[in-house]
Every structure is written in structure tokens, then in C-alpha cells.
Amino acid sequence: MRTLLIAGNWKLNPTTTEAAVALAEGVKTGLGTATDVHVAVAPPFVFLGQVDGVLEGSPIGLSAQDMYWENSGAFTGEVSGCMLVDVGCTHVILGHSERRHGMGETSEVVNKKLKAALEAKLIPIVCIGETKEERLGEQTEAVLLEQLSGSLAGLSPEQAAGVVLAYEPVWAIGTGLTATPEQAQAAHAFIRGWLAKVFGEATAARVVVQYGGSVKPDNAVQLLGCPDIDGALVGGASLKASDFLAIIKAGQEVTARGKA
Numbered sequence: 001m002r003t004l005l006i007a008g009n010w011k012l013n014p015t016t017t018e019a020a021v022a023l024a025e026g027v028k029t030g031l032g033t034a035t036d037v038h039v040a041v042a043p044p045f046v047f048l049g050q051v052d053g054v055l056e057g058s059p060i061g062l063s064a065q066d067m068y069w070e071n072s073g074a075f076t077g078e079v080s081g082c083m084l085v086d087v088g089c090t091h092v093i094l095g096h097s098e099r100r101h102g103m104g105e106t107s108e109v110v111n112k113k114l115k116a117a118l119e120a121k122l123i124p125i126v127c128i129g130e131t132k133e134e135r136l137g138e139q140t141e142a143v144l145l146e147q148l149s150g151s152l153a154g155l156s157p158e159q160a161a162g163v164v165l166a167y168e169p170v171w172a173i174g175t176g177l178t179a180t181p182e183q184a185q186a187a188h189a190f191i192r193g194w195l196a197k198v199f200g201e202a203t204a205a206r207v208v209v210q211y212g213g214s215v216k217p218d219n220a221v222q223l224l225g226c227p228d229i230d231g232a233l234v235g236g237a238s239l240k241a242s243d244f245l246a247i248i249k250a251g252q253e254v255t256a257r258g259k260a
């Protein structure tokens with residue numbers, strides 16, 4: 001069975017080092033040494049080093065929220081995979097919808113970043129998902145197909161097995177409008193079907209596919225209990241240690257009882 005990954009995407013929060021350290025300390029203390037689910041936090045770039053110090057000795061992974069595909073050079077404002085590894089990162093989020101839609105990031109760009117992340121030995125969390133208009137226009141599968149085939153182009157099955165995907169319907173992000181477990185499971189099954197077709201059944205069975213979009217303590221058990229949902233990428237609720245810990249606990253419950 002795939003191990004669940006519960007990751008907190010802090011986005012552009014919090015705004016001070018002190019608050020970032022306090023949040024990381026809260027998660028670390030609350031989690032202890034539990035390892036039955038994988039856990040990671042993704043603070044803004046500037047806090048990564050300090051948060052890494054806090055997380056020392058804990059099983060919590062450290063994720064960046066983006067990276068560039070070149071290692072070094074004249075690329076003002078960018079941060080590379082080897083730099084992220086140097087400050088302690090284990091994961092990197094790529095192609096978040098706030099970057100795809102807010103900053104014009106294409107699947108081609110995500111693909112370059114993904115290959116660089118794998119080269120740097122970071123675990124990439126590649127985000128995909130449709131907007132409200134696309135869902136209403138029955139374009140969900142077409143959008144997922146474009147984002148999957150574009151973002152994962154040229155990967156070997158072995159490389160693909162090491163990629164984490166995050167299905168995040170844009171209409172559910174930060175809106176309180178969570179996809180129902182049925183809607184989420186249907187999208188996840190579609191994603192796993194695509195993986196099986198392109199990379200083979202054995203690889204598809206290994207890929208961790210998270211759900212993201214208004215995951216909260218009160219809906220986490222239902223979502224995480226779905227057969228093809230292998231974790232959560234949590235935004236707002238990851239900014240409060242007690243809420244994030246409650247979502248992790250939901251993952252632990254689902255793991256302990258086993259999936260259907």
C-alpha cells in the first residue's frame with residue numbers, strides 16, 4: 001500500500017521568521033516521531049533554512065514551493081534545486097495553480113522544473129487541476145490530460161514512480177468548497193488510469209496522488225479514505241498547527257484501519 005503524504009503548503013505565509021519557526025515547532029512537537037504517514041511542510045523560500053533547523057531530528061520533510069530548472073547563472077530572482085537541497089529540502093511543489101494561472105506557468109515549464117528536481121534528488125509534488133469554468137464545461141479530463149502529459153513528458157516509468165501528484169481543483173482552493181469524496185476519487189482514478197496507460201500498471205500503483213483544496217480536519221477522513229487518494233496538500237489549514245495535526249491524525253486513522 002502507498003504511504004500517505006500530508007503536506008502543508010504555507011504559500012505566502014507567515015510574514016515573519018518568528019512566526020514560521022513557531023508554526024514549525026508546533027507541528028514538530030505535536031507529531032513526535034510518528035512515521036506511519038509521511039509529513040512535509042512548505043514554507044516560503046526565505047524561511048527554509050531556519051525551519052530546517054527546527055525540524056532537525058523529526059521525520060517531517062521540508063519542501064520548497066517552486067524552483068528554477070537551471071542550477072546557477074544569470075537568472076535574477078530564481079532559486080535552484082541544488083540550493084534547495086543545500087538548505088535541507090527534501091520536496092518541492094511544482095506547477096501549483098497559483099503559478100499556472102497567476103504567473104502564466106505552462107506544463108512545458110513545469111516539465112523542465114520537474115526534470116531538474118529529479119536530477120537534484122528532490123521529491124517533486126506536481127500540481128494539476130481544473131478551474132470552475134472547465135469543470136462546468138465538462139473539460140476536467142481534457143485539462144488533466146494536457147497537464148499530465150505536458151508536465152510528465154519524457155519521464156521513464158522509474159522516474160514517474162518517484163513523482164508525487166497533487167490533484168487540486170482550482171475551484172476548491174481557498175474557497176471552502178471541497179470536492180466531494182466521489183468527485184475527488186473519480187479524478188484520482190482518472191489520473192491513475194492515465195499513469196497506467198503511459199507508464200504501466202506497476203508504476204501507476206506506486207505513484208502517490210494527493211488531493212488538495214479546502215482540506216480541513218472535519219473532511220480529511222472521508223477524503224483520505226478514498227482508494228486512490230494518497231494524502232493531502234493542505235493550504236489554509238496548515239497554518240494552524242492544531243488543524244494540520246488533526247489532518248495528519250486523520251491520515252493515521254485511515255492508515256491504521258486500511259483502505260478498501
Ligand SMILES: O=C(CO)COP(=O)(O)O
Pocket residue numbers: 009096168172173174175176212213214215233234235236237
Ligand atoms: O492550494 C492548496 C494547497 O496547495 C489548497 O489550499 P486550501 O487548503 O487553502 O484550499
